[in-house]
Amino acid sequence: MKPLPPKPLLYEINTAIWLEELSHKTGKKITLSTIPEEEWDRLRNFGFHMVWLMGVWKRSPMGTQIALQNTGLTKEFQQVLPDYTPSDVIGSPYCVQAYQVDDRFGGKEGILKARNALHARGMKLILDFVPNHIAPGHTWTEHHPEYFVQGTENHLRKFPDAYIRIGKHIFARGKALNFPAWQDVVQLNACHPGLRKAMIETLVEIGNLCDGLRVDMAMLMLNSIFQHTWRTHGIIPPEKDFWEEVIPAVKKEHPHLFFMAEAYWDTEPVLLEQGFDACYDKRLYDYLRDRSPKLIRQQLSRSSDFQNHLVCFIENHDEKRAITAFPYNQWKLAALVTASTPGTFMLHEGQLEGRSTRIPVFLGRRPEENTSQEVAEFYTRLLALLERTELSGTFQLLPSPHPVLCGWRWQFQNQSLVFWCNPTRRVAYLKDDIVPLYNPFWAEGFVPQGNKQGHYAFQPFGFAVWEMS
Template sequence: MKKIFLLVLFISSQLFAQIDKVEPPFWYAGMHNPEVQIMFYGKDIAQYEVAVSNAIIIKNVQKTENPNYIFVTIDTKNIQAQDFVFSFSKNKKVTFTKKYSLKQRRQNAALRKSYDASDMIYLVMSDRFANGNPNNDSDKSVIEKADRKNPGGRHGGDIEGMIQNLDYIQELGATALWPTPLCEDNDKRYSYHTYGQSDVYKIDPRFGTNEEYLKLSSELHKRNMKLIMDYVTNHWGSEHWMMKDLPTYDWLHQFPGYAQTNYKMTTQFDKNASDIDAKMCMDGWFVKSMPDLNQSNPLLLNYLIQNAIWWIEYADLDGFRVDTYSYNDKVGIAKWTKAITDEYPYFNIVGEVWMHNQAQMAFWQKDSKIGAIENYNSYLPSVMDFTLQDAAGTVFNEDEANWEKGMIKFYENFTNDFLYPNPNSIMTFVENHDTNRLNTIYKNDFKKYQMAMALIATVRGIPQLYYGSEIGMNGDKSKGDSEIRKDFPGGWKGDANNAFLKSGRTEEQQKFFDFTSKLFTWRKTNEAVHFGKMKHYVPENNIYVYFRYTDNKSIMVIMNNNVNSQSLKTSRFQESIQNNTSGKEIISGKSIDLKSDILIEGKSVLILELN
């Protein structure tokens, strides 16, 4: 009878102490920072004492006000890849155990080369690009099911759709892929954008599996292309599993509960800002369905650092784009960024700093002299050039120039490059998944599209192309976000128009595609537009001329923003033309005589490789 009682007691203790979550689920040997903090989650797990096998040292055990969590930090210095066992004891008796793995890293994992100015990034809205596997459109483990008729619903785009169309992306001249977030978002509706994540260690089953994400990375690398993860540090979704049982009250910013951000990012560095305004920017929630994470909580911050590093190692990632970077606690996000770049010295991270002033954006770039005034360094390698995007959305409709309109806007944008510690590491773009479509702004005017693409292809920085622009896709944001995130034609079985194939494109789509492909394929081969210096000339008569050059190569870009053709005297540019007598126009292939005046059509651009 006593044996039966003990057996029942043992079984009940096993059920009582079941571990529901272990995060990170495994780790890697040989990391720069040898300490890893492992979170165990299960009913009343904090009542147990923890030990570990194989002579591994436990540096710290931290329990919180929630008895369902325990955070165990171990030291993996000089520990080889292996499995070992955590034991959980009560009254000096082991009640249950849990195996944990340290895995072998890829060779030279810490020295991985990230994306830079030699790359062109192709941004896809993951749910709207291509449905490669219709069988995963809906899944019983998540709430929202596929409904392509609903503009704001799940449409079925997935990882397999990206893999099946990598040849298309490569043909465009892209060298890096940025999909919008792929981790699970279990919101009841509008989950398709996946910025309200519910499990940051798991790919959303409607996109595929963790293994399929790893396959995407591998397939890109076979093509010498790169994978950029869209990472979210500022918030999770309201359906994140932790929201049901927070590790600590201050895991989130609580007021208590919800209060919305004031969106005033300038309060992060404004000397005159009130404390309450600064607090409401950093601590307020982006929207009610996205609880705001408290990066000043060391447990939460370390959780985010380790999650990011885990994905880099697991999926062999080549870079991050970080959503709403400047809404984070600025001290916490700097620690997060530094921890990752300490681990991976050449890893690029571009932060979304959606501001409209170069000095304010430059504040956020690594080693900023502006940030240094406030004794602040974000350690963020790259920011997004929103001021250039602002200008690109109006300039090509400004046919008559003055002190404030026309090509002078581009010129003035680049005059402020001195503010950036590293202007070559700025992401340039004319649209993305949150802005009006360029082709809507300019009513699918092909010449204006050519000028915009030529600009981001030839100025300093890292160009980013938004999916569908290259076939003339348009969308008016004022009608809702779904308008700027339409399904790519041909991404779904039965689509009448398959723009992934030359045979399926309309004449108009092919015109846009051919130009884009030729431009960015050429860009891959020209070092002058990757890391060359820039020299530009004050626009005259709404014509902007600039040069990109190295010791060995030089290109000349001429943009005529007038409606009519213009004759350009080359003598003014002699200091940049130097001994070159002609230039090859990279789209038409024509040779242009640099000793004579150049005739350039209205609303057009010439990109000349100088000979």
Template sequence: MQLKAFVLIICLLMSASSVLAVTKEHRNLIELSSRPFFYKLSQQYGYDINFSNCPTEVWKHYQSYGITDIYFLGVWELGEYGLEHDRTDPGDISSYEEWLPDYTEDDIIGSPFAVVSYYTLNPVLGTLDDLASIRSYLNSIGIRVWLDFVPNHSAVDSVDMDNDREYFVTLPDGWTLDPTYWLDCGVAYGRDKYGSIWTDTAQYNYWNPDLVNHRIEELKFIAQYADGFRCDMAMLILNDVIADIWGDTMSANGYSRPSSEFWDTAISAVKSVYPNIEFMAEQYWNEDYALHDLGFDYCYDKEGLHDVLANGDLDDIRSYIWGRDQDLYWGTHFIENHDEDPAVDVFGSVTRADAAGFVTFLLPGMKFHFEGQWEGLSEKLLVQLRRREEEPNSDEAMNFYYTRLLPILRDYEYLYSGDFTPVSVSGTDSWRLLAWRFDGPGESILVVVNYSDTYGDGNIIIDNAASDDSGNVQLDEVVMGDVYSRSVSDLESSGLWVGIDAWWAQVFVYDNTE
């Protein structure tokens, strides 16, 4: 196993080279599901809370733990069609019964991905002026605001469905209307290429130039209230994907494939007016490189890092991290979000979820957290519901995040902007350890994670430590707060010995020679 991993690592290090730009920004983001978030706050404070009157202590709590970005899921206006759909759809009801057995009809609030209009806030959350005010305040304390853009589809009862049916994929003349795929009016339901059909939505037609222009104007409008877009299922409107799903329909309706991609045109147009706005792609099917090349600043790393950590094979984890190398900087890295089951369930325990957190959030790129993750909650918060099932917080998870990990993410800038280098660990049990380094001017950070169920140890060569007058260097181990003094010459020859318990990590900060 050791030899296999070593050979693979060496090959990857020799061959890996990024052809795309590296983004080294400080992005430590938490996703808040807006309506459930404010509903819970309202229960806690005893009065209705939304964007207009949320106590500043709520936002200062996130600031104090180093959050630099907040993604507010689901702020836009929804319609009665989607709400009724979510109250009656058998599949949705089955999910409610699984995750919130005591749900009531009042708990069903509608999917945030069936948007009626991007020009109106959901009234439960306040007004656009309230959103603008809270963004201004958050910006003043160093927090950026991210909002949704759902490119693939609208709500069935959206403003666009009322105004221009040519914005949508429609049933060609002479075709038989199959109600599995088509609304009674002949507009297609939103769908993907693997059989998912969202019967509360209507499918946009991105091969219609008028629709492209219309959606760009919507993006420009939203950009007045946001510092970033989280773009839902962004790969669905790539021309290749559209051709796979809708090619025959498009041809029958007289549409041909455009010469350019929507995202290239749209991102350029929006950034020409709002140059500091950022775009994050929810993406699957290994379309991240294509989307990044079209202008996305960040792309979901679900099928890569998240899934190899969940599977747990150390060779696969090393191969992925070492192979991505500098491209990790533009990844959106998470162990949990609104689409995934809670990390405690996915990884099997709080302990292993915490270890996955060490790996995920101590790598380059956007660190993406989800509400409830820090408390180790195991009950899923469904997007159609305003609450999750009550459960006690996990003391283990809270100690891990609030005492160990979040302060490190807050206090060490080079975890974001430093130069990332995978490093080797030698020794009999060293295969259990994952290690890498960030180097900045004058300071380095060495991360070592034991992502296994048994104690592991090994030696790591450190070749850039700056010695003091006695020839030593101080290494601050910032997970547990220990301090070590080691000979620089020993570090360069035999290396730093580390011994780490199962599912745990050590993070060393030291002065370097750069």
């Protein structure tokens, strides 16, 4: 396999829903072993370098029952699926019963065939790993209770939503800092040496099936955060952080395994230092959504070397659909920014067609939706631009001629691409002696200002791209 390009494209697919819809389309049961060749070709033709098959592992029957008893979740399921029935709930892919590919998706044979199909088309396979918690029915709860954060009878009596009895033991439910506990999972003890060893062994096995990992809530395993979350349980962290110990050990067996962290709370620098290859850039998402040009420029002013290790997105399974989170034409600008600045560009299945309904990960199907020709044509043009240029030159943030504008340049050997955009609801007026306003080869919301020659306006969420020799 060739190494990843400077600006990789990552595509997230909800495996359960993808296979369900392919089965419906073809009129026969489709698993990862029997994906039609034209479906793999379709992914290649988009120009993706990595495909993240989200949710392939065995899910917990106990976790599914807990989800079905949650009235808040049931209400959400009913809102998404007007004809909802309990059989639509297949459990959370982040409530992992075992790191074995679910038989209903094709098992180990299926994932290896999927990986081979991707490799034959020059794409890498990414799978999930959930380090912070695991399903209550996992074998470790019976055979290795020491791997978990445990509680007392008093904990269970006072905080029944935060603890659960399994067999002879009381375990803490999984959680993140001071947020409410996740009801369907139990909390692993990141500081326990036996757990770390077992995690390394698990990751080495997973590494035999894929090319990279999307690590769920990776920052929760940092000593500082873990100790703060569980400070009342008397857990003393070891000298080495979890990832400092785990990632090098796994990379001894799989030196090219790609580690991508779901990361928040400004933990990206420390996670990259501890061995991750890439981290989510949630700050850029937030600043684009909040229409803050000053903070967007601040985010893009960081060194290119650092930004190259970030994963930029405007949609994934945790967030609202892009055309909902970024209304009107804001989604176009947000997509252009995340696609044309340094770092991996992550897209979510359904984003390219303009789907608007966010599907809870517990569900095995989704409602039919009308797709958008406008959205499809926009992404076709955007992905063609990325394929043509690969954005392999030098990135430079440009001084802004107006408080609401953001601009940057990619300098290649014999040419450059210049981008300007207005991420706000205000109109920005400019003269052509300030920025290269002549002949942008792609522009929306960038128009002449009345009869004033050489004066232009960037409308709200307008953008323009120039190709210069």
